Amino acid sequence: MSGSGNTETSGTRSADDTVVPGRTPGRGADVLPSDTSRDVRVRAEGVSRQVAVLPVGSFEQHGPYLPLATDTLVACAIAREVAAAYPVHLLPPVTISCSHEHADWPGTVSISSVTLHAVVRDIAASLRRSGVEALVLVNGHGGNYVLGNVVQESAGSGVRMALFPAPEDWEAARERAGVRTSLLSDMHAGEIETSILLHCHPELVRPGYETTDFIADDRRHLLTLGMSAYTESGVIGRPSLGSAEKGKHLLAALADSFAPYFSLLASEEPAASGLPGAATPEGRQRL
Numbered sequence: 001m002s003g004s005g006n007t008e009t010s011g012t013r014s015a016d017d018t019v020v021p022g023r024t025p026g027r028g029a030d031v032l033p034s035d036t037s038r039d040v041r042v043r044a045e046g047v048s049r050q051v052a053v054l055p056v057g058s059f060e061q062h063g064p065y066l067p068l069a070t071d072t073l074v075a076c077a078i079a080r081e082v083a084a085a086y087p088v089h090l091l092p093p094v095t096i097s098c099s100h101e102h103a104d105w106p107g108t109v110s111i112s113s114v115t116l117h118a119v120v121r122d123i124a125a126s127l128r129r130s131g132v133e134a135l136v137l138v139n140g141h142g143g144n145y146v147l148g149n150v151v152q153e154s155a156g157s158g159v160r161m162a163l164f165p166a167p168e169d170w171e172a173a174r175e176r177a178g179v180r181t182s183l184l185s186d187m188h189a190g191e192i193e194t195s196i197l198l199h200c201h202p203e204l205v206r207p208g209y210e211t212t213d214f215i216a217d218d219r220r221h222l223l224t225l226g227m228s229a230y231t232e233s234g235v236i237g238r239p240s241l242g243s244a245e246k247g248k249h250l251l252a253a254l255a256d257s258f259a260p261y262f263s264l265l266a267s268e269e270p271a272a273s274g275l276p277g278a279a280t281p282e283g284r285q286r287l
Contacts, residue, residue, distance in 0.1 A: 031076045033083075033090045043087045049160075050132040051086075051265045054123060055079040055093040056116075058141035061105035062189040063235040065208040068107045069095065070193055075140030077200045078165065081255040082138070086262045089132055094119060098143050104228040113146040120150050124159060134160040134265040142187075160265045165254055173253035177246045181238045185215050188227070190237015192250060199247025209239035 044050050057072025067073070072095045083090040097116050102108040124135050137147050147163055154161040165173070170183060174192065181191040189209075197205050215238070216230040230236065 031073065032092050035090065040089055043089070044131070047087050047266055048268050049134060049266050050089055051134040051136060051262060052089040052091055052127050052132045053079045053082055053136045053138055054091045054120070055138045056097060056120075056140065056144060056147060057093050057095055058097045058099045058143070059095055060099035060102040060108040060110075060141070061234045062193065063208070063212055063233055063239070065206040065212065065239070066189050066193065066197060067204050070189070070197060071097075071140035073140075073201055073204070074193055074196050075138050077196055077251055078140070078254050079138045081251045082136075082164075082258050085255045086258065088136070088262070089127075091123070097141055098146065099141065101143055101222060101226045102234070104226055105234055116144065117146050117150055120147065124154075124161065128159070134162075136162045136164050136261060136265065138164050162261050162265060164261055165257060169254060169257040172257055173250045176253040177249035179246055179250070180241055184217055185237060187216075187219070187236040188231075189235045190239055191241045191246070192237075194239040194242030195244070195247035196250055197247070198242055198244040199251070202244065209242060211240065213238040213240050 055072065055075035055078070057069065057075045059068050060071065061068065062070040072093050076093050079090055079093075082088060094116070096109050096111055098113050099108050099110045103110070120137065127133075127135060137151065139147050151161045151163045167183065170192075173179075174183065174186075177195070179186070179191050179195070186192050189212075194205065194209050212233055212235050214231055214233060214235050216236050219230055219236075222230065227234065227236075
């Protein structure tokens with residue numbers, strides 16, 4: 001798969017090579033999934049175990065040029081790309097999460113980590129009642145630390161969960177897309193987020209990203225003091241280096257990195273060893 005922008009197919013192919021509608025990624029795709037119950041039923045017939053994908057974003061400042069919903073839009077873009085390549089049950093996003101470190105900027109809204117934990121657990125329980133036994137959390141906000149705990153607590157419980165993308169997935173995508181800023185420096189509203197929005201939602205990117213670069217690599221007191229102790233603009237990174245082309249390749253690389261996650265969660269008997277440390281195309285649904 002070449003990533004977003006593929007217009008030659010009208011959906012994902014299931015295991016029996018039937019096309020499941022509503023799964024073509026690309027610029028301008030809606031944030032909310034358009035599946036019907038029949039779409040979900042048909043897709044489930046082609047897999048041994050159903051896997052749901054839940055984008056988790058935030059509603060927080062992203063400097064003067066990116067929208068408050070940036071993390072949600074990024075998480076949804078990744079989830080759409082995954083859903084275009086694998087027969088997963090794409091869910092609508094969680095749009096408000098743990099953004100307390102951004103509270104000094106107007107517009108930012110947060111919920112407690114306890115609430116986010118409960119919301120995700122309730123969604124997972126509802127999915128299990130409908131026969132979906134595996135859930136992937138596609139996290140678009142670095143401050144959602146509690147999501148790792150939710151997945152951690154699922155280990156050994158009979159419930160399969162995963163948190164995606166891992167830092168290794170982001171690093172592989174960064175290198176493949178030619179992103180020049182390191183993950184440490186590209187902390188907020190930087191090259192990566194700007195690139196993904198320039199690709200998926202260019203109409204939402206306002207002027208100013210070209211001249212707002214700011215680096216603050218030593219952020220050891222961030223959780224105590226909040227973002228405003230390290231940046232006046234709300235930006236930490238180099239958005240001036242962002243481009244739509246980089247955004248396209250970032251999403252395509254992340255979709256490739258999802259292959260071992262899907263293989264692990266969708267199999268009847270997941271292997272405890274032999275999982276690749278890097279993305280492989282095995283198990284990938286080709287468009």
